[in-house]
Amino acid sequence: MTDAVIRCRDLGRTFGDFHAVRDVTFEVPPGEIFGYLGANGAGKSTTIRILCGLLSPSSGHAEVAGFDVAKDPEAVKRRIGYMSQKFSLYPDLTVEENLDFFGGAYGLSGRTLRARIDAVVDEVGLRSERKAMTSSLPGGRQQRVALANALLHDPRILFLDEPTAGVDPAARREFLALVRRRVQAGATVFLTTHYLDEAEYCRRVGLMVAGRLVALGTPAELKAAWAPGDVRVLRGAPTALGGAVRPIPGVLAVQSLGGGIRIRVEAGRLDTVLAAARSADPDVAVEVAEPTLDDVFLAVVQGGDR
Amino acid sequence: MGETPVAVVSGLRHRYGTTLALDGMAFEVRPGELYGLIGPDGAGKTTTVRALAGLLEPNEGTVRIGGGDPLDPRSGVREHLGYMPQRFGLYRDLSVDENLRFFGDLFCLDRKTFLERRDRLMTITRLAPFLARRADALSGGMYKKLALSCALLHQPDLLILDEPTNGVDPVSRGELWDLLADFTTQGMAVLVTTSYMDEAARCSRVGLASGGRLILEGRPADLVAAFGDAVLRVEPGAGASTDDVEATLAREGRAIEAVTPLGTGLRVVVRGDDADRITARLEETTATVRRMTPGFEDLYLARMASTSTGEGP
Ligand SMILES: Nc1ncnc2c1ncn2[C@@H]1O[C@H](COP(=O)(O)OP(=O)(O)OP(=O)(O)O)[C@@H](O)[C@H]1O
Ligand SMILES: [Mg+2]
Numbered sequence: 001m002t003d004a005v006i007r008c009r010d011l012g013r014t015f016g017d018f019h020a021v022r023d024v025t026f027e028v029p030p031g032e033i034f035g036y037l038g039a040n041g042a043g044k045s046t047t048i049r050i051l052c053g054l055l056s057p058s059s060g061h062a063e064v065a066g067f068d069v070a071k072d073p074e075a076v077k078r079r080i081g082y083m084s085q086k087f088s089l090y091p092d093l094t095v096e097e098n099l100d101f102f103g104g105a106y107g108l109s110g111r112t113l114r115a116r117i118d119a120v121v122d123e124v125g126l127r128s129e130r131k132a133m134t135s136s137l138p139g140g141r142q143q144r145v146a147l148a149n150a151l152l153h154d155p156r157i158l159f160l161d162e163p164t165a166g167v168d169p170a171a172r173r174e175f176l177a178l179v180r181r182r183v184q185a186g187a188t189v190f191l192t193t194h195y196l197d198e199a200e201y202c203r204r205v206g207l208m209v210a211g212r213l214v215a216l217g218t219p220a221e222l223k224a225a226w227a228p229g230d231v232r233v234l235r236g237a238p239t240a241l242g243g244a245v246r247p248i249p250g251v252l253a254v255q256s257l258g259g260g261i262r263i264r265v266e267a268g269r270l271d272t273v274l275a276a277a278r279s280a281d282p283d284v285a286v287e288v289a290e291p292t293l294d295d296v297f298l299a300v301v302q303g304g305d306r
Numbered sequence: 307m308g309e310t311p312v313a314v315v316s317g318l319r320h321r322y323g324t325t326l327a328l329d330g331m332a333f334e335v336r337p338g339e340l341y342g343l344i345g346p347d348g349a350g351k352t353t354t355v356r357a358l359a360g361l362l363e364p365n366e367g368t369v370r371i372g373g374g375d376p377l378d379p380r381s382g383v384r385e386h387l388g389y390m391p392q393r394f395g396l397y398r399d400l401s402v403d404e405n406l407r408f409f410g411d412l413f414c415l416d417r418k419t420f421l422e423r424r425d426r427l428m429t430i431t432r433l434a435p436f437l438a439r440r441a442d443a444l445s446g447g448m449y450k451k452l453a454l455s456c457a458l459l460h461q462p463d464l465l466i467l468d469e470p471t472n473g474v475d476p477v478s479r480g481e482l483w484d485l486l487a488d489f490t491t492q493g494m495a496v497l498v499t500t501s502y503m504d505e506a507a508r509c510s511r512v513g514l515a516s517g518g519r520l521i522l523e524g525r526p527a528d529l530v531a532a533f534g535d536a537v538l539r540v541e542p543g544a545g546a547s548t549d550d551v552e553a554t555l556a557r558e559g560r561a562i563e564a565v566t567p568l569g570t571g572l573r574v575v576v577r578g579d580d581a582d583r584i585t586a587r588l589e590e591t592t593a594t595v596r597r598m599t600p601g602f603e604d605l606y607l608a609r610m611a612s613t614s615t616g617e618g619p
Binding site: 015038039040041044045085086138139140141162165166167168169170171172173194195196197200201219220223233257259287288289290294297298301302 | 344346347348392432436444446447448450469473474475476477479501503507527531539564566568569610611
């Protein structure tokens with residue numbers, strides 16, 4: 001037995017005859033940031049809603065913090081923080097009033113609630129905006145209010161469903177730094193995102209295709225398994241280079257960039273491919289690059305379609 | 307560049323209460339151009355977009371679309387304009403197909419054009435199997451793709467899209483951008499705001515907004531080529547962790563523009579002049595350092611780091 005804090009076995013959920021989640025099995029040990037990726041409609045939010053005790057599974061079994069999500073959803077809810085994809089704050093309340101309201105919903109009150117509000121407002125860096133009307137804050141700050149809400153009862157397990165959607169790269173990094181600090185203090189985080197660079201913050205990543213979990217591993221393991229080979233950026237005329245390189249056996253992927261192409265090539269085939277590129281464009285400049293989780297995502301999603 | 311611009315924004319200033327949202331915003335969008343307006347929260351992107359769509363009268367400055375004023379209903383500008391706001395309302399109790407038909411009628415599309423466009427959009431967004439599903443039973447990203455599909459049924463001279471792909475998965479985003487590129491080769495102009503830097507890199511031109519005006523504008527490839535910073539891929543040495551590398555970097559202060567995890571190591575953006583020195587410093591700690599080619603996101607982060615107020619999280 002492991003000491004996993006999230007554990008699913010053959011988890012499934014149907015809506016009518018549509019299978020939104022099918023036979024999903026995985027475990028998340030404490031202290032991990034676990035990334036859950038997949039195309040739109042793959043079943044990520046449905047899985048999260050089941051794990052948070054908000055939606056009952058149609059089949060299989062899930063345990064969070066040692067409690068069965070179907071049998072004891074209330075015990076689960078007390079131990080987790082959940083930031084939903086469509087998080088709902090009261091726009092016409094101030095930041096503090098929103099926290100006060102949600103704190104009440106968690107059963108916090110009086111001095112304990114005051115102390116928790118002080119703590120989370122500091123933790124997410126909203127001290128100067130406490131009295132601000134929530135609707136007047138830009139999107140990225142509202143996301144922090146939603147995170148603060150999810151942290152009020154100091155949960156050890158956090159479910160964050162696309163917490164950074166629509167947030168600019170600098171603010172996304174700040175947000176993820178907050179999440180990492182929580183994890184360093186011992187929390188476990190279950191995260192979904194469509195910014196694949198964020199999955200690099202995760203210790204392990206699962207990929208869903210049409211309700212099934214089809215790949216699971218560390219970012220490095222996934223890259224090795226799903227996006228093997230050598231990656232190069234060829235600077236030059238994209239059309240000429242693409243045309244010369246595409247037909248060569250062993251070329252696994254070709255992408256156009258502004259001012260060049262990015263290629264991924266089977267091990268051992270690079271010399272042939274680069275020679276072809278040079279004869280198409282003698283001035284081509286070659287830069288070493290590496291596989292990314294975008295490559296993995298593409299390979300998994302396309303593989304899963306077959 | 308002699309072509310007459312479709313949209314001209316000049317000298318926009320606008321205040322909401324005590325907040326200065328626009329402070330000299332100015333740019334042009336030409337026919338066939340995919341213009342990207344990017345920048346952090348509060349940089350003035352949505353206010354600019356609303357002024358372009360004729361939904362907001364700026365305190366100062368002018369907006370012209372095809373020479374006309376979008377605020378003047380008699381200018382006829384509205385007919386040449388398509389606009390998708392950040393939160394585009396669909397009918398939640400109607401099906402995917404019923405929503406599309408509603409917008410098809412609104413844009414006065416004939417049946418044949420409607421069906422052609424609908425089918426193409428449904429293929430690209432992979433929503434075709436779900437035509438009968440109610441909008442409120444769609445996942446977040448599917449809902450967003452339906453909203454975008456409704457907006458794209460209409461193919462006006464200028465299409466304005468405010469964060470059209472938030473929550474849309476990477477594969478669909480790529481395909482939607484191929485479609486936008488296709489529209490622009492037919493002469494349509496598109497103005498888009500986005501928080502995805504891979505999308506910014508696909509624009510014909512981008513304007514980087516901060517504090518209500520543009521602080522940088524140009525073709526993404528040119529901007530990246532002129533970018534003076536270096537990007538290092540740093541792998542900690544044996545027995546060391548990324549925390550150790552970060553501690554070493556922290557001692558370099560403002561020479562470090564951005565640090566992001568990458569696999570088992572870090573991706574570090576540093577000022578070009580300091581790259582060799584920092585590389586040497588890291589190598590002393592037995593870390594492995596490799597220079598990487600900067601991308602658009604690196605440029606964005608560096609520019610934002612140098613214009614920010616330095617206020618912590
Ligand atoms: N109440 C419902 N009735 C019918 N279908 C539903 C219902 N709720 C969800 N679904 C369907 O289940 C599938 C999975 O949805 P889910 O929200 O889990 O996707 P997701 O992976 O979170 O996608 P996204 O990336 O867009 O957020 C979708 O096809 C969705 O339309
Ligand atoms: Mg979702």
